[in-house]
Amino acid sequence: MVNKELETASPDSAVDYQAELDETRRSLREVTLMMEQSQGELSKITQRNAAITAHLQQAQRQSQIPVEELRMAYDSALDAQQRLFVMRGQLEKLQNDKNHLEKMKSILENIVSGIEGEGSKASAAAKGQFAGIEMIVNAQEAERQRLSRQMHDGPAQALSNFILQTEIAMRLLDVDPAQAKDELSSLKSSAMGTFQKVRNFIFELRPMMLDDLGLIPTIRKYVDAFKEQTGLDVNVNVTGNERRLEAYIEVMIFRALQELLGNAARHSQANLIKVHVDLGNDLARVTVDDNGKGFDPETVQQSNNLGLKLIRERAEMLGGTFEIDTSIGKGTRIAFTVPLES
Numbered sequence: 001m002v003n004k005e006l007e008t009a010s011p012d013s014a015v016d017y018q019a020e021l022d023e024t025r026r027s028l029r030e031v032t033l034m035m036e037q038s039q040g041e042l043s044k045i046t047q048r049n050a051a052i053t054a055h056l057q058q059a060q061r062q063s064q065i066p067v068e069e070l071r072m073a074y075d076s077a078l079d080a081q082q083r084l085f086v087m088r089g090q091l092e093k094l095q096n097d098k099n100h101l102e103k104m105k106s107i108l109e110n111i112v113s114g115i116e117g118e119g120s121k122a123s124a125a126a127k128g129q130f131a132g133i134e135m136i137v138n139a140q141e142a143e144r145q146r147l148s149r150q151m152h153d154g155p156a157q158a159l160s161n162f163i164l165q166t167e168i169a170m171r172l173l174d175v176d177p178a179q180a181k182d183e184l185s186s187l188k189s190s191a192m193g194t195f196q197k198v199r200n201f202i203f204e205l206r207p208m209m210l211d212d213l214g215l216i217p218t219i220r221k222y223v224d225a226f227k228e229q230t231g232l233d234v235n236v237n238v239t240g241n242e243r244r245l246e247a248y249i250e251v252m253i254f255r256a257l258q259e260l261l262g263n264a265a266r267h268s269q270a271n272l273i274k275v276h277v278d279l280g281n282d283l284a285r286v287t288v289d290d291n292g293k294g295f296d297p298e299t300v301q302q303s304n305n306l307g308l309k310l311i312r313e314r315a316e317m318l319g320g321t322f323e324i325d326t327s328i329g330k331g332t333r334i335a336f337t338v339p340l341e342s
Contacts, residue, residue, distance in 0.1 A: 017108055017111050017112050018112055020108055021105065021108040021109060021112055024101055024104050028098065028101040028102065028105060031094055031097050031098045031101060032098060034094055035094045035095065035098060038087065038090055038091045039091065041087060042084075042087045042088065042091060045080070045083050045084050045087055048080055049080040049083075049084050052073075052076050052080045053080075078163075161190070162187060162190065162191060165183060165186070166187060168183060169183040169184050169187065209221055210250060210251065210254060211247075214243075214244045214245070214250065215250040215254060215277075216277065216279075218250075218254060219236065219238075219254065219257060219275070220236060222254075222258070223236050223261075226261055226265075232264075232265060232270065232271060232272070232273055233271060233272045233273070234261070234272075234273045234274075234275065235272075235273070235274050235275065236277070237274070237275065237276045237277070238277045238279070239276070239277070239278045240278045241279055241280075242279060243279065245279075245284070245340060246340075246341060249284070249318070249338055252314050252315075252318070252338065253277075253286055253338065256286065256311045256314070256315075256336060257275065257286060257288070259308070259310075259311060260288040260311070260334055261273065261275075261288065262307075263307065263308070264288065264290045264332070267292075267295075268290045268292025268294075268331075268332060269292045269293045270291050270292030270331070272290065272291045273290045274287075274289040274290075275287070275288055275289075276289070279340070280340070281340070282340055283337055283338070283339055283340060284338045284339075284340055285335060285336075285337045286335065286336055286337075286338075287334070287335040288333070288334050288335075289333045290332050290333075291331045292331055293328070293329060293331075294326045294327050294328050294329055294330045295326055295327075295328060295332065296327070296328060297324045297326055297327075308324075308334075311336060312336070315336040315337065315338060318338050318339060319338075319339045320336060320337040320338040321336060322334075322335075322336045323335045323336070
């Protein structure tokens with residue numbers, strides 16, 4: 001993995017870059033080998049899961065089987081499913097690491113080639129490319145990890161419990177109908193809550209409204225859900241000519257707004273957040289203003305807050321701007337602009 005700060009080309013830096021390239025190639029070979037081993041292990045776990053599922057189905061068909069034995073069968077099935085879930089997540093992470101390393105290898109090869117050929121001009125171009133890819137990949141990986149944890153701790157665990165609750169209720173129907181009814185009522189409530197969580201996850205991953213209705217209706221819908229989940233007072237004000245924008249601009253603005261609202265909810269200790277979206281003829285400006293505890297803006301440059309750095313990177317890449325106005329105890333205002341195609 002490339003972890004040194006890239007610098008201007010020189011004979012000494014050529015040696016450093018070549019060493020980094022060699023290390024990246026070595027890491028890539030290791031990750032590729034681990035992927036092959038994980039794929040083999042995943043195949044074995046998949047076969048074992050199929051066998052346990054078949055055993056569980058057979059046990060379900062036996063009406064006289066003791067409840068404790070049925071619980072053990074379910075526990076084995078849930079354990080196999082969780083192992084399968086973990087292995088698939090590990091394989092996905094290895095694939096992401098491999099893609100990252102391949103990109104880094106390509107960039108370092110360009111840097112080494114540039115140093116040996118045209119010199120610092122090629123190296124400087126590769127440096128900017130490296131920084132952008134590094135930031136995007138790290139931000140994507142952090143978001144995947146967050147969603148993976150939420151899915152595992154929420155819907156995945158709840159669905160596992162549903163299976164057992166359903167079987168218990170079925171067994172109780174003939175023995176204690178009243179208790180069976182209570183179990184089914186509890187199961188229905190849990191299922192409705194889990195269903196809502198799954199819908200929220202899907203909306204966070206990719207709201208279909210963004211494709212169908214556009215940016216502003218999606219923002220309003222998201223803010224309504226955000227207020228319900230967090231209990232915060234969030235006001236949305238839209239000015240200018242409300243219209244559909246280029247798809248990549250709508251996605252960029254929506255993802256940035258998600259990040260800014262999430263940061264305010266997690267870190268600012270605010271109880272009021274104001275969102276202003278101004279759609280001018282040539283420029284979109286988004287402002288998120290909270291009455292929280294604020295922070296030292298200098299710490300953003302030194303922190304691991306990839307979200308804010310990525311918003312700045314994308315806004316400036318599109319020819320826009322990014323501003324932070326905050327101080328400790330004074331709240332925070334973050335604004336960014338994006339040029340619009342006329």
